[in-house]
Amino acid sequence: MSEQMPGLPAPKPDPATAGYWEAAGRGELVVQRCGECGTDRHPPTQVCYVCNSLDWTWEPHSGRGHVFSYTWVDRPILPALAPLGAYNTTVVELDDTTGVVRILSRITDVGRDELAIGMPVEVHFDPAGDGIALPVFRPVTEVAR
């Protein structure tokens, strides 16, 4: 895990998102799955956008995905982000889900010239205090067999 960045506002879990943040705090990535139609979804919501069911569960996920889109931020929007220097804001599309699951996050351990759409990535976690963490991603450096 990385160091918690002082001064960075932590997520505020609500009944639909608490399980996501708490799992991240344990070092696990989970995806919300509809109990009626089986569609995986993100961000977490109380109601399925496919079938309107209120029945859902948290499903463990491998944390593997690929870069769907990204941009680099040269001027941090919060002073707490200044130590990062230029940082990326990236949409990661998870692999092996029953619906399209995209997570707004950040890719660590990657240079500006290296980050690319389609790059395979894997999750790791930045502590955010109070037992929760932020899922962030890094490039996959070896191919799973």
Ligand SMILES: [Zn+2]
């Ligand atoms: Zn559904």
